[in-house]
Amino acid sequence: MASEGADGHGSKGIDPMHQFEVKSLVDIQLGPVDASFTNASLWMVIVVVTICAFMLLSTSRRALIPSRLQSLAEMSYEFIANMVRDNVGKDGMGYFPFIFSLFMFVLFANMLGMIPWSFTVTSHIIVTFAMALFIFIGVTLLGFIKHGLGFIGFFVPSGLPVALVPVLFPIEVISYLTRPISLSVRLFANMLAGHTMLKVFASFVGLMGIWGVAPLVFMVGLTGLEFLVAFLQAYVFAILTCIYLNDALHMHSH
Amino acid sequence: MEAEAAKYIGAGIACIALAGAGAGIGTIFGNYLQGALRNPSAAPGQFGNVLLGFALAEATGLFGLVIALLLLFAV
Numbered sequence: 001m002a003s004e005g006a007d008g009h010g011s012k013g014i015d016p017m018h019q020f021e022v023k024s025l026v027d028i029q030l031g032p033v034d035a036s037f038t039n040a041s042l043w044m045v046i047v048v049v050t051i052c053a054f055m056l057l058s059t060s061r062r063a064l065i066p067s068r069l070q071s072l073a074e075m076s077y078e079f080i081a082n083m084v085r086d087n088v089g090k091d092g093m094g095y096f097p098f099i100f101s102l103f104m105f106v107l108f109a110n111m112l113g114m115i116p117w118s119f120t121v122t123s124h125i126i127v128t129f130a131m132a133l134f135i136f137i138g139v140t141l142l143g144f145i146k147h148g149l150g151f152i153g154f155f156v157p158s159g160l161p162v163a164l165v166p167v168l169f170p171i172e173v174i175s176y177l178t179r180p181i182s183l184s185v186r187l188f189a190n191m192l193a194g195h196t197m198l199k200v201f202a203s204f205v206g207l208m209g210i211w212g213v214a215p216l217v218f219m220v221g222l223t224g225l226e227f228l229v230a231f232l233q234a235y236v237f238a239i240l241t242c243i244y245l246n247d248a249l250h251m252h253s254h
Numbered sequence: 255m256e257a258e259a260a261k262y263i264g265a266g267i268a269c270i271a272l273a274g275a276g277a278g279i280g281t282i283f284g285n286y287l288q289g290a291l292r293n294p295s296a297a298p299g300q301f302g303n304v305l306l307g308f309a310l311a312e313a314t315g316l317f318g319l320v321i322a323l324l325l326l327f328a329v
Contacts, residue, residue, distance in 0.1 A: 017327040186313035189320045196323055229312075236309040 016199035020123055020192070040127070043119040047108045076104070080238065087242035088249065095245055102131070103238035110191065110230035114223075122233075123191035125184060132184035135241050143248035154251045183240055190233045194226045265325040271318020278311030 026037040058073035066074060080100045084092050106122060113120025121127050143151040155172040156165055201219050205212040286304045290297035 015327075017323075185317060185320075186310075189316040190313060192323065193316045193319045229309075232305055232309045236306060239306060
Protein backbone atom coordinates (compact mmCIF):
# COMPACT_ATOMS: atom_id res chain seq x y z
CA MET A 1 0.00 0.00 0.00
CA ALA A 2 1.25 3.42 -0.84
CA SER A 3 0.95 5.57 2.21
CA GLU A 4 1.85 9.08 1.15
CA GLY A 5 -1.82 9.91 0.57
CA ALA A 6 -2.45 11.67 3.88
CA ASP A 7 -0.21 14.56 3.01
CA GLY A 8 -1.93 17.65 1.75
CA HIS A 9 -5.61 17.08 2.30
CA GLY A 10 -5.91 18.54 5.74
CA SER A 11 -6.43 15.41 7.81
CA LYS A 12 -4.16 16.73 10.61
CA GLY A 13 -1.48 14.11 10.18
CA ILE A 14 -3.81 11.11 10.48
CA ASP A 15 -2.60 8.44 8.14
CA PRO A 16 -4.68 5.27 8.52
CA MET A 17 -2.68 3.54 5.79
CA HIS A 18 0.66 3.98 7.55
CA GLN A 19 0.20 0.71 9.46
CA PHE A 20 0.27 -1.28 6.20
CA GLU A 21 3.61 0.08 5.05
CA VAL A 22 6.17 -2.59 4.12
CA LYS A 23 9.61 -1.62 5.40
CA SER A 24 12.81 -3.43 4.58
CA LEU A 25 14.65 -4.72 7.65
CA VAL A 26 17.56 -6.53 5.96
CA ASP A 27 18.33 -5.54 2.38
CA ILE A 28 18.91 -8.57 0.15
CA GLN A 29 19.32 -8.12 -3.59
CA LEU A 30 19.27 -11.30 -5.71
CA GLY A 31 20.24 -10.03 -9.14
CA PRO A 32 17.26 -8.02 -10.41
CA VAL A 33 14.98 -9.37 -7.65
CA ASP A 34 14.53 -7.40 -4.44
CA ALA A 35 14.35 -10.21 -1.88
CA SER A 36 14.73 -8.03 1.21
CA PHE A 37 13.66 -9.34 4.59
CA THR A 38 10.79 -6.95 5.36
CA ASN A 39 8.52 -6.47 8.35
CA ALA A 40 5.94 -8.53 6.44
CA SER A 41 8.42 -11.41 6.20
CA LEU A 42 9.25 -11.00 9.89
CA TRP A 43 5.58 -11.24 10.88
CA MET A 44 5.05 -14.28 8.67
CA VAL A 45 7.97 -15.95 10.47
CA ILE A 46 6.45 -14.91 13.83
CA VAL A 47 3.08 -16.40 12.77
CA VAL A 48 4.65 -19.73 11.79
CA VAL A 49 6.81 -19.86 14.93
CA THR A 50 3.78 -19.10 17.12
CA ILE A 51 1.72 -21.86 15.49
CA CYS A 52 4.57 -24.37 15.81
CA ALA A 53 5.18 -23.41 19.45
CA PHE A 54 1.46 -23.62 20.22
CA MET A 55 1.01 -27.05 18.64
CA LEU A 56 4.26 -28.49 20.05
CA LEU A 57 3.72 -27.15 23.58
CA SER A 58 0.09 -28.22 23.72
CA THR A 59 0.72 -31.77 22.51
CA SER A 60 4.05 -32.44 24.23
CA ARG A 61 2.40 -33.81 27.39
CA ARG A 62 -0.53 -35.78 26.03
CA ALA A 63 -2.69 -36.19 29.11
CA LEU A 64 -5.90 -38.18 29.19
CA ILE A 65 -7.55 -35.26 30.95
CA PRO A 66 -6.37 -32.40 28.75
CA SER A 67 -5.00 -29.18 30.14
CA ARG A 68 -6.45 -25.91 28.89
CA LEU A 69 -3.74 -25.56 26.24
CA GLN A 70 -4.14 -29.14 25.08
CA SER A 71 -7.92 -28.89 24.79
CA LEU A 72 -7.45 -25.72 22.73
CA ALA A 73 -5.28 -27.65 20.27
CA GLU A 74 -7.75 -30.55 20.27
CA MET A 75 -10.64 -28.16 19.65
CA SER A 76 -8.94 -26.58 16.66
CA TYR A 77 -8.11 -30.04 15.29
CA GLU A 78 -11.70 -31.27 15.74
CA PHE A 79 -13.09 -28.05 14.28
CA ILE A 80 -11.19 -28.42 11.01
CA ALA A 81 -11.57 -32.21 10.91
CA ASN A 82 -15.36 -31.81 11.15
CA MET A 83 -15.30 -29.09 8.51
CA VAL A 84 -13.40 -31.33 6.08
CA ARG A 85 -15.61 -34.34 6.86
CA ASP A 86 -18.83 -32.36 6.38
CA ASN A 87 -17.80 -30.51 3.22
CA VAL A 88 -15.47 -32.87 1.39
CA GLY A 89 -16.36 -36.25 2.82
CA LYS A 90 -14.36 -39.15 4.21
CA ASP A 91 -11.97 -39.37 1.26
CA GLY A 92 -11.15 -35.68 1.72
CA MET A 93 -9.39 -36.35 5.01
CA GLY A 94 -6.14 -36.82 3.08
CA TYR A 95 -6.23 -33.07 2.50
CA PHE A 96 -6.79 -32.31 6.17
CA PRO A 97 -3.16 -31.26 6.89
CA PHE A 98 -3.34 -28.74 4.05
CA ILE A 99 -6.64 -27.21 5.19
CA PHE A 100 -5.52 -27.22 8.81
CA SER A 101 -2.23 -25.42 8.17
CA LEU A 102 -4.01 -22.96 5.87
CA PHE A 103 -6.63 -22.20 8.54
CA MET A 104 -4.07 -21.86 11.32
CA PHE A 105 -1.86 -19.57 9.24
CA VAL A 106 -4.70 -17.23 8.31
CA LEU A 107 -6.17 -17.31 11.83
CA PHE A 108 -2.88 -16.55 13.56
CA ALA A 109 -1.95 -13.90 10.99
CA ASN A 110 -5.32 -12.18 11.57
CA MET A 111 -5.16 -12.52 15.35
CA LEU A 112 -1.54 -11.39 15.71
CA GLY A 113 -2.44 -8.47 13.47
CA MET A 114 -4.89 -7.31 16.15
CA ILE A 115 -2.01 -6.60 18.56
CA PRO A 116 -1.36 -2.84 18.52
CA TRP A 117 1.71 -1.80 16.50
CA SER A 118 1.94 -5.23 14.96
CA PHE A 119 1.71 -5.93 11.24
CA THR A 120 -1.21 -7.75 9.62
CA VAL A 121 0.24 -10.02 6.98
CA THR A 122 -3.17 -10.84 5.50
CA SER A 123 -3.95 -7.15 4.86
CA HIS A 124 -1.72 -7.36 1.79
CA ILE A 125 -3.32 -8.56 -1.43
CA ILE A 126 -0.11 -10.22 -2.60
CA VAL A 127 -0.06 -12.56 0.42
CA THR A 128 -3.71 -13.59 0.17
CA PHE A 129 -3.63 -13.75 -3.63
CA ALA A 130 -0.58 -16.02 -3.62
CA MET A 131 -2.39 -18.41 -1.26
CA ALA A 132 -5.63 -18.28 -3.25
CA LEU A 133 -3.83 -18.78 -6.58
CA PHE A 134 -1.99 -21.87 -5.32
CA ILE A 135 -5.23 -23.29 -3.94
CA PHE A 136 -6.91 -22.64 -7.29
CA ILE A 137 -4.11 -24.20 -9.36
CA GLY A 138 -3.81 -27.17 -7.02
CA VAL A 139 -7.55 -27.84 -6.94
CA THR A 140 -7.91 -27.51 -10.72
CA LEU A 141 -5.00 -29.91 -11.32
CA LEU A 142 -6.56 -32.30 -8.83
CA GLY A 143 -9.85 -32.19 -10.72
CA PHE A 144 -8.14 -33.02 -14.02
CA ILE A 145 -6.07 -35.80 -12.39
CA LYS A 146 -9.14 -37.37 -10.76
CA HIS A 147 -11.58 -37.08 -13.67
CA GLY A 148 -9.32 -36.59 -16.68
CA LEU A 149 -10.90 -34.41 -19.36
CA GLY A 150 -14.29 -35.28 -17.85
CA PHE A 151 -13.65 -32.44 -15.37
CA ILE A 152 -14.72 -30.06 -18.16
CA GLY A 153 -18.20 -31.48 -17.60
CA PHE A 154 -18.13 -29.63 -14.27
CA PHE A 155 -18.78 -26.43 -16.20
CA VAL A 156 -22.04 -27.80 -17.61
CA PRO A 157 -24.75 -27.87 -14.92
CA SER A 158 -26.55 -31.21 -14.84
CA GLY A 159 -29.99 -31.40 -16.46
CA LEU A 160 -29.25 -28.46 -18.76
CA PRO A 161 -30.95 -28.36 -22.19
CA VAL A 162 -28.35 -28.79 -24.96
CA ALA A 163 -29.33 -25.47 -26.55
CA LEU A 164 -28.26 -23.57 -23.44
CA VAL A 165 -24.80 -25.19 -23.15
CA PRO A 166 -22.95 -22.65 -25.37
CA VAL A 167 -24.46 -19.82 -23.30
CA LEU A 168 -23.86 -21.21 -19.85
CA PHE A 169 -20.49 -22.85 -20.45
CA PRO A 170 -18.53 -19.54 -20.77
CA ILE A 171 -20.39 -18.10 -17.77
CA GLU A 172 -19.49 -21.11 -15.65
CA VAL A 173 -15.86 -20.94 -16.78
CA ILE A 174 -15.63 -17.23 -15.97
CA SER A 175 -17.23 -17.71 -12.57
CA TYR A 176 -14.75 -20.51 -11.92
CA LEU A 177 -11.82 -18.30 -12.94
CA THR A 178 -12.90 -15.50 -10.57
CA ARG A 179 -12.62 -17.85 -7.58
CA PRO A 180 -9.00 -17.03 -6.67
CA ILE A 181 -9.77 -13.30 -7.01
CA SER A 182 -12.85 -13.36 -4.80
CA LEU A 183 -11.17 -15.67 -2.28
CA SER A 184 -8.13 -13.42 -1.90
CA VAL A 185 -9.90 -10.05 -2.11
CA ARG A 186 -12.44 -11.13 0.53
CA LEU A 187 -9.76 -11.78 3.15
CA PHE A 188 -7.63 -8.81 2.14
CA ALA A 189 -10.56 -6.38 2.02
CA ASN A 190 -11.85 -7.42 5.43
CA MET A 191 -8.46 -6.99 7.06
CA LEU A 192 -7.65 -3.74 5.28
CA ALA A 193 -11.06 -2.16 5.91
CA GLY A 194 -11.22 -3.31 9.52
CA HIS A 195 -7.79 -2.03 10.49
CA THR A 196 -8.29 1.25 8.62
CA MET A 197 -11.63 1.77 10.39
CA LEU A 198 -10.04 1.11 13.79
CA LYS A 199 -7.29 3.62 13.03
CA VAL A 200 -9.74 6.29 11.84
CA PHE A 201 -11.90 5.94 14.95
CA ALA A 202 -8.81 5.90 17.16
CA SER A 203 -7.78 9.25 15.69
CA PHE A 204 -11.23 10.67 16.58
CA VAL A 205 -10.52 9.88 20.24
CA GLY A 206 -7.52 12.20 20.20
CA LEU A 207 -9.14 14.92 18.07
CA MET A 208 -12.36 15.28 20.09
CA GLY A 209 -10.72 16.06 23.45
CA ILE A 210 -13.05 15.34 26.38
CA TRP A 211 -15.79 14.11 24.03
CA GLY A 212 -13.35 11.52 22.76
CA VAL A 213 -14.86 9.18 25.36
CA ALA A 214 -17.74 8.48 22.97
CA PRO A 215 -15.59 7.10 20.10
CA LEU A 216 -13.44 5.33 22.72
CA VAL A 217 -16.45 3.34 23.93
CA PHE A 218 -17.35 2.65 20.32
CA MET A 219 -13.77 1.49 19.69
CA VAL A 220 -14.06 -1.20 22.36
CA GLY A 221 -17.06 -2.67 20.57
CA LEU A 222 -15.36 -2.36 17.20
CA THR A 223 -12.28 -4.17 18.47
CA GLY A 224 -14.49 -7.05 19.61
CA LEU A 225 -16.12 -7.10 16.17
CA GLU A 226 -12.70 -7.14 14.54
CA PHE A 227 -11.69 -10.20 16.56
CA LEU A 228 -14.90 -11.89 15.37
CA VAL A 229 -14.09 -10.92 11.77
CA ALA A 230 -10.50 -12.14 12.15
CA PHE A 231 -11.78 -15.57 13.16
CA LEU A 232 -14.67 -15.60 10.68
CA GLN A 233 -12.47 -14.78 7.70
CA ALA A 234 -10.05 -17.59 8.57
CA TYR A 235 -13.09 -19.89 8.86
CA VAL A 236 -14.53 -18.69 5.55
CA PHE A 237 -11.16 -19.05 3.81
CA ALA A 238 -10.85 -22.64 5.05
CA ILE A 239 -14.45 -23.62 4.30
CA LEU A 240 -14.33 -22.19 0.78
CA THR A 241 -11.12 -24.14 0.16
CA CYS A 242 -13.03 -27.25 1.33
CA ILE A 243 -15.90 -26.46 -1.05
CA TYR A 244 -13.52 -25.97 -4.00
CA LEU A 245 -11.79 -29.21 -3.08
CA ASN A 246 -15.13 -31.00 -2.95
CA ASP A 247 -15.99 -29.65 -6.42
CA ALA A 248 -12.74 -31.04 -7.78
CA LEU A 249 -13.04 -34.43 -6.07
CA HIS A 250 -16.73 -35.13 -6.58
CA MET A 251 -17.81 -32.63 -9.26
CA HIS A 252 -21.59 -32.20 -8.97
CA SER A 253 -22.49 -35.04 -6.64
CA HIS A 254 -22.21 -34.50 -2.88
CA MET B 255 -13.46 19.50 -12.19
CA GLU B 256 -10.34 19.27 -10.12
CA ALA B 257 -8.80 15.81 -9.85
CA GLU B 258 -8.80 16.10 -6.05
CA ALA B 259 -12.53 16.81 -5.95
CA ALA B 260 -13.27 13.96 -8.34
CA LYS B 261 -11.31 11.66 -6.05
CA TYR B 262 -13.51 12.48 -3.05
CA ILE B 263 -16.73 12.21 -5.07
CA GLY B 264 -15.59 8.84 -6.43
CA ALA B 265 -14.76 7.60 -2.96
CA GLY B 266 -18.20 8.64 -1.75
CA ILE B 267 -19.92 6.89 -4.64
CA ALA B 268 -17.89 3.72 -4.05
CA CYS B 269 -19.20 3.61 -0.48
CA ILE B 270 -22.76 3.03 -1.79
CA ALA B 271 -21.67 -0.61 -2.12
CA LEU B 272 -21.97 -0.85 1.66
CA ALA B 273 -25.75 -0.37 1.41
CA GLY B 274 -25.93 -3.71 -0.37
CA ALA B 275 -23.85 -5.35 2.35
CA GLY B 276 -26.19 -3.93 4.98
CA ALA B 277 -29.26 -5.25 3.18
CA GLY B 278 -27.60 -8.65 2.73
CA ILE B 279 -26.54 -9.02 6.37
CA GLY B 280 -29.98 -7.90 7.49
CA THR B 281 -31.64 -10.48 5.25
CA ILE B 282 -29.40 -13.26 6.51
CA PHE B 283 -29.91 -12.63 10.22
CA GLY B 284 -33.57 -11.72 9.80
CA ASN B 285 -34.36 -14.91 7.95
CA TYR B 286 -32.26 -16.94 10.36
CA LEU B 287 -34.20 -15.55 13.30
CA GLN B 288 -37.48 -16.19 11.53
CA GLY B 289 -36.50 -19.80 10.89
CA ALA B 290 -35.11 -20.21 14.38
CA LEU B 291 -38.37 -19.04 15.99
CA ARG B 292 -40.36 -21.48 13.88
CA ASN B 293 -38.09 -24.42 14.63
CA PRO B 294 -35.77 -23.61 17.55
CA SER B 295 -34.35 -27.14 17.75
CA ALA B 296 -32.86 -26.92 14.25
CA ALA B 297 -31.40 -23.44 14.78
CA PRO B 298 -28.00 -24.22 16.42
CA GLY B 299 -27.05 -26.58 13.60
CA GLN B 300 -27.42 -23.78 11.05
CA PHE B 301 -25.45 -21.11 12.90
CA GLY B 302 -22.26 -21.99 11.04
CA ASN B 303 -24.04 -21.38 7.74
CA VAL B 304 -25.33 -18.05 9.06
CA LEU B 305 -21.81 -16.92 9.89
CA LEU B 306 -20.61 -18.08 6.48
CA GLY B 307 -23.39 -16.12 4.79
CA PHE B 308 -22.65 -13.09 6.96
CA ALA B 309 -18.96 -13.16 6.01
CA LEU B 310 -19.73 -13.60 2.30
CA ALA B 311 -22.30 -10.76 2.27
CA GLU B 312 -20.06 -8.44 4.26
CA ALA B 313 -17.14 -9.06 1.92
CA THR B 314 -19.01 -7.87 -1.19
CA GLY B 315 -19.68 -4.54 0.49
CA LEU B 316 -16.07 -4.30 1.60
CA PHE B 317 -14.93 -4.58 -2.02
CA GLY B 318 -16.55 -1.17 -2.54
CA LEU B 319 -15.01 0.20 0.64
CA VAL B 320 -11.57 -0.90 -0.51
CA ILE B 321 -12.07 1.04 -3.76
CA ALA B 322 -13.00 4.09 -1.69
CA LEU B 323 -9.93 3.71 0.55
CA LEU B 324 -7.67 3.24 -2.46
CA LEU B 325 -9.07 6.40 -4.01
CA LEU B 326 -8.59 8.37 -0.79
CA PHE B 327 -5.17 7.18 0.24
CA ALA B 328 -3.40 5.37 -2.58
CA VAL B 329 -4.24 7.26 -5.79
